[in-house]
Amino acid sequence: MIFNNQTQKETLLKGYHHLTYDQRCQIYILQARGDTSSSIATILKVHHEPILN
Numbered sequence: 001m002i003f004n005n006q007t008q009k010e011t012l013l014k015g016y017h018h019l020t021y022d023q024r025c026q027i028y029i030l031q032a033r034g035d036t037s038s039s040i041a042t043i044l045k046v047h048h049e050p051i052l053n
Helices: 006-013 021-033 037-044
Strands: none
């Protein structure tokens, strides 16, 4: 994707943040338990993409 101006780029990146160590530990445990990415995302209140293996 090509950004036409800085405003579009800022809009797309708004709200982005890294998962914390604690969230990653929770993801590992929930995946081992058999939870789906979607259900884990709901529990952690994050988007499901960073949870995918």
